[in-house]
Amino acid sequence: MKQANKDRFHSNTMASSYDKICQLLVPGYDFMQNTLIDILKYEKLEKIILLDLGAGSGILIEKVLKEFPDSTCYYLDYSDEFTNLAKMKLKEYENRVTYIKSDFCGDWESQIKEKPNVITSMSAIHHLSNKNKKNLYKKCYNILEENGWFFNIDEMKTINEDAYLRSLYHRIYHAENQKNIVSEDLKGAYKGYMEKIGDWKKRNVDNINLPKQEGDDIHESFLIQLNWLNDAGFKETDLYCKLFLLCMIGGKKI
Numbered sequence: 001m002k003q004a005n006k007d008r009f010h011s012n013t014m015a016s017s018y019d020k021i022c023q024l025l026v027p028g029y030d031f032m033q034n035t036l037i038d039i040l041k042y043e044k045l046e047k048i049i050l051l052d053l054g055a056g057s058g059i060l061i062e063k064v065l066k067e068f069p070d071s072t073c074y075y076l077d078y079s080d081e082f083t084n085l086a087k088m089k090l091k092e093y094e095n096r097v098t099y100i101k102s103d104f105c106g107d108w109e110s111q112i113k114e115k116p117n118v119i120t121s122m123s124a125i126h127h128l129s130n131k132n133k134k135n136l137y138k139k140c141y142n143i144l145e146e147n148g149w150f151f152n153i154d155e156m157k158t159i160n161e162d163a164y165l166r167s168l169y170h171r172i173y174h175a176e177n178q179k180n181i182v183s184e185d186l187k188g189a190y191k192g193y194m195e196k197i198g199d200w201k202k203r204n205v206d207n208i209n210l211p212k213q214e215g216d217d218i219h220e221s222f223l224i225q226l227n228w229l230n231d232a233g234f235k236e237t238d239l240y241c242k243l244f245l246l247c248m249i250g251g252k253k254i
């Protein structure tokens with residue numbers, strides 16, 4: 001039995017409400033992205049060529065383009081709806097962004113003309129089966145420039161099952177708690193997103209023991225995923241940041 005509808009990302013309503021409200025409702029959204037940007041500054045990479053996997057409405061790409069004026073970006077996503085929204089939002093940077101429409105499991109590498117030195121992803125890879133997550137990490141290692149970095153900010157299990165359950169409840173608590181501070185113009189997006197949180201709770205909390213398939217939220221522990229990064233060849237692998245369910249794991253290609 002399938003828990004989630006894989007088509008849910010192919011919707012204008014979903015794309016637009018996610019774009020408007022994710023920074024408020026996903027715990028640690030900006031904190032994680034800003035930490036990633038701090039790491040890139042600290043690494044003093046010459047000229048950033050970023051590939052963002054499952055780039056959505058382009059929020060992370062926009063931050064990178066602003067922070068690093070020499071940077072260029074590959075935007076990759078399989079949803080026309082999210083891509084169209086990103087193209088509108090990133091209009092002023094159009095000569096610095098290349099759009100790739102592909103599933104993570106497709107042959108997107110053939111569309112990469114210049115090797116990226118930073119590969120990122122946020123809230124996307126956990127929809128893949130574990131086998132496909134591992135394959136994607138290998139593909140990323142292969143396409144990455146020497147001395148380049150890979151970071152995945154994503155929903156992940158933690159060391160203990162009870163703490164994992166707590167992190168699921170925290171996600172719902174955090175979103176519900178924003179109700180009182182949501183501005184008038186975001187009330188519609190809030191309502192739409194909370195319906196999705198209701199579905200998310202059904203899948204991940206109420207039906208926690210149902211088997212998972214590609215497209216569901218297939219949470220895997222950050223420790224196991226760090227081992228997959230090591231197996232793929234990454235060095236300096238670490239859990240670079242964590243807030244309850246959201247973890248940022250990463251590593252360098254040396």
Ligand SMILES: C[S@@+](CC[C@H](N)C(=O)[O-])C[C@H]1O[C@@H](n2cnc3c(N)ncnc32)[C@H](O)[C@@H]1O
Binds near residue numbers: 009022054057103123
């Ligand atoms: C929850 S959104 C996150 C968007 C963005 N990374 C952010 O954090 O704001 C997940 C994105 O990943 C994309 N996505 C999910 N599974 C994918 C797959 N198998 N191949 C390509 N894109 C995928 C969806 O279309 C959607 O744009």
